Amino acid sequence: MLPPYHRLEEFVPLTPAETRIAEGWTSSKRSVKRHHIIRREGDQVAGVFFLLAGWVGSSVMLRDGRRQIVKVHLPGDMLGFPSLSLVHAGETLEALTDAVICPIPNAAIGKLLMDNPRLATGLFLSTQKERVALMQKLSWLGATSALERMVAFLLDLYDRAKSSGLAKENRFEVPLTQQQLGELLGLTAVHVNRTLKRLDSSGLLERRKALVRLIDIEGLQKMTANIPPCFAHHDAWVRLGSPSSDA
């Protein structure tokens, strides 16, 4: 559905040749079922993945079995990049729905970094974007209430679902159990439930199974204390000197 160069192209305009390289990554597809562990924390790092379809959660375990879901990935996302810096994977990748992934071996990433500076720059900047997203999430967990966190998460997810073509008319699927929502937001499943109840009785949104409809987006936005960051897209490329186009 979404092209694999989607994320790379966000910051750096790609040449047709580069687009073809990125498309090549989808040559090997792997379908995984809901709940399937794509890669477990501690496994060897054989490469990264491009998420073609479905939802994947990335999580970190603690010794006593607690875990923190770090990110919910949507189609078009790259999975597993942080672990490239590790001997053993630092995150567990788990399919939250049936999904299709494209494995990209380490060597392909190495080759890209060495041989194609424009793709590499795109990758680099999209990685920085992920870092900003993580910083935002850290501020949710550290400085906001259960309700604010939940709303911030749903709004963020809605935005991302829209740009992946997964939301229509303020309506989108959230295929996470309340247990998983809790692991994502740093709450217990019980408290997630109460928070959701409170939200739909507020009339700002409506839940029907996994389907969420945002009724009053502005009202919801007022509930969060977030300052949403504004991403640079191709501006970043220009700012970095857009070396090959200028020189």
Next chain:
Amino acid sequence: MLPPYHRLEEFVPLTPAETRIAEGWTSSKRSVKRHHIIRREGDQVAGVFFLLAGWVGSSVMLRDGRRQIVKVHLPGDMLGFPSLSLVHAGETLEALTDAVICPIPNAAIGKLLMDNPRLATGLFLSTQKERVALMQKLSWLGATSALERMVAFLLDLYDRAKSSGLAKENRFEVPLTQQQLGELLGLTAVHVNRTLKRLDSSGLLERRKALVRLIDIEGLQKMTANIPPCFAHHDAWVRLGSPSSDA
């Protein structure tokens, strides 16, 4: 003190020429006083910084004035990279002690990414390492108690201080106010104080002003539920195909 290629060299062995490029970054030094805002959230992104000496905090603001300190930077760290993907900086950089920074303009980063794939790869991997660190921190905030968080932070800081040469004999400075510690760990200053009191009365560590001495490191480690990640260093380079050394 610490060379600017310290972080780049961690994952990718650098040639003498590359080392010289990185050293060039320190040509312009800027001294800043404690509490000085190096760059405020929302400012134009003119470049990044290399931290030569001193401590710098990087934080994210919420609309109502709350803030989350995202990272405490030590000498040798690169500052401000996430904001390269943004139109306006997404993080405030504040000197926690008197510090010396080297501004690196956008164009220099652009040039590096385009012209020097080995340096770029080193930068890329060290960025992924930061992402892993953020994921860890997210799991502290989402899944652990005040005490665990405090201990995890102090142990992490101790490790980093050691490798920056800032710790001797289990002793190191923590130049953060308890207010700031709270903003870092998602606690109130009051609760930070109670947690610290509880820690020193446990006998596992000792505080004297800003000086902390870890008395029983193993005991402290047992208090955290962390699974500390093991970083790849030059292995990552080999795994990615170490293109220029092999081919």
Next chain:
DNA sequence: CGTTCCATTGACGAAGCTCAAAAAAAGTGG
């Protein structure tokens, strides 16, 4: 059609927050 997972609800407890005030420390200008 039973088994298992998931959502929901209630009662209770605890970790951490708020408010307030005092003591200690650190700057600051003379």
Next chain:
DNA sequence: CCACTTTTTTTGAGCTTCGTCAATGGAACG
């Protein structure tokens, strides 16, 4: 170096949010 102000640390009392434990009903799935 001394008075003065400001910041930081410390402590107490009461309260809120969220967690724990436990039980029930509903949905999904073989």
